[in-house]
Amino acid sequence: MSQKIVIAEDDKLLSGSLVSAFTDAGFEVHPAYDGEEAIAKIKEVHPSIALLDIMMPKLDGIGVLWELKANAETAPLPVVVLTNMADMDSISKIMEAGGTDYLLKSDQSIDKIIEKVQEVLARGKAAQ
Numbered sequence: 001m002s003q004k005i006v007i008a009e010d011d012k013l014l015s016g017s018l019v020s021a022f023t024d025a026g027f028e029v030h031p032a033y034d035g036e037e038a039i040a041k042i043k044e045v046h047p048s049i050a051l052l053d054i055m056m057p058k059l060d061g062i063g064v065l066w067e068l069k070a071n072a073e074t075a076p077l078p079v080v081v082l083t084n085m086a087d088m089d090s091i092s093k094i095m096e097a098g099g100t101d102y103l104l105k106s107d108q109s110i111d112k113i114i115e116k117v118q119e120v121l122a123r124g125k126a127a128q
Contacts, residue, residue: 004047008038035059065097
C-alpha cells in the first residue's frame with residue numbers, strides 16, 4: 001500500500017515537480033496550494049506525512065502547524081517544512097510550532113526532499 005502525502009506548496013511549478021517526483025517514488029499525493037486547503041486536505045485524506053511550505057496565502061505554514069498540533073486527530077502527523085528562511089529565529093519557530101524536520105528549499109534537490117520524507121517516515125516507524 002502506498003503512503004499518502006499532502007504537499008502544501010503555493011508555487012505551482014515547484015508543486016508540480018514535487019507531485020510528479022513523489023508519485024514516481026510510489027506515494028499517493030494530495031497537493032494543496034494554501035494553508036487552509038492544506039489543513040482541509042490533511043483532515044480529509046489522513047496522510048502518513050505532510051510536506052509544508054512556510055510562505056503561503058490564507059494561512060502560513062507556521063499557522064498550519066499550530067492548528068494541526070492543536071487538534072488531537074492531526075497532532076501526531078509528521079510534518080517536514082520547506083522554507084527559504086535559514087535564520088535561527090524562523091527555524092526555532094518551525095520546531096516550536098511542531099515541525100518534525102525542515103529543509104531549506106534553495107539547498108535541496110527534489111531527490112533530497114524525497115529522501116528526507118522517507119527518513120522521517122522510517123524514524124516514525126522505528127519509534128512505534
